[in-house]
Ligand SMILES: Nc1nc2c(ncn2[C@@H]2O[C@H](COP(=O)(O)OP(=O)(O)OP(=O)(O)O)[C@@H](O)[C@H]2O)c(=O)[nH]1
């Protein structure tokens with residue numbers, strides 16, 4: 042929402058993904074690293090065992106553009122399958138989505154299920170994930186049982202067909218050198234969501250993900 | 264434009280919302296009033312200075328309301344148009360406005376929930392009319408071109424390529 046009275050641009054960014062994938066850890070790192078005057082309080086509605094029950098919330102200022110403060114409201118959803126009703130509520134009015142995948146091999150099925158659930162919940166609101174700012178974060182890259190990126194890409198980010206002729210041109214991936222966001226595969230134009238690798242527990246890749254998603258959100262507003 | 268949470272609030276609309284809130288506070292002797300949108304963003308507030316973080320308050324208000332909406336559906340009601348949370352000293356009354364925003368009134372012993380509820384009804388009507396007008400206005404008419412039009416370079420500069 043663009044507020045001309047307070048000269049603020051407010052955006053809602055939702056961290057989505059399977060339980061224990063590292064969504065809350067992403068926000069905790071941002072909270073710990075951003076200067077207090079550039080962020081608000083972090084609110085976590087969690088169970089006693091620190092599993093997200095409803096959501097985490099953290100407002101951060103990411104700088105000023107043309108005299109407007111860009112304020113991002115970061116939310117995480119509860120990843121546990123059981124909490125779908127709450128998860129869906131948090132998507133209301135979303136401006137951009139970060140999908141935090143758990144790279145561990147044995148969490149592949151949970152990742153796929155959560156991605157499917159994201160598509161389902163978005164479409165129930167009439168939102169199209171292929172048209173909304175959307176970034177995938179492959180987290181826990183530090184673990185020995187982390188699946189290789191190509192495998193994660195194949196399972197979680199196979200891409201969608203680009204039907205708009207104006208977009209049918211080879212587009213390099215600015216994050217992962219030598220890769221493409223839009224390219225032709227067997228004669229069909231395919232677009233994939235941008236992805237980044239991370240070790241949220243150590244803060245690696247956390248701000249890269251946030252900045253990238255924030256950039257896409259702001260660009261979608263002009 | 265993706266059509267999810269994107270809309271804008273102009274200065275004159277903001278002032279008109281504020282006038283309605285001020286009027287309401289005067290009539291029901293409440294402490295303060297806030298308007299929060301359904302995604303949890305604060306649009307306006309009036310009355311006493313807030314002793315808490317309004318951004319956090321707004322996000323919790325929207326979550327509270329949407330959770331209660333779901334509860335309403337489960338028991339066969341289309342919605343709960345209003346919610347009342349009663350505390351020992353401080354209480355709050357929340358009302359839906361045209362399913363677009365939520366009006367929150369904070370009050371204490373100097374008034375009663377009956378009076379607040381009564382006065383809020385009128386404010387809800389006034390704000391509904393105002394919001395209908397805001398949303399029916401041709402898009403971009405009031406503020407032709409958003410502040411981010413053609414700002415790609417500035418965005419890149421702020422966030423890195
Ligand atoms: N090794 C490793 N552990 C991580 C990493 N990121 C998060 N964790 C750990 O994974 C566990 C779960 O992290 P959370 O951030 O609570 O996960 P979540 O996605 O919020 O989980 P839900 O709230 O249930 O949806 C915690 O013990 C974290 O310390 C990482 O990059 N590497």
Ligand SMILES: [Mg+2]
Pocket residue numbers: 064065066091092093117118119120
């Ligand atoms: Mg969590």
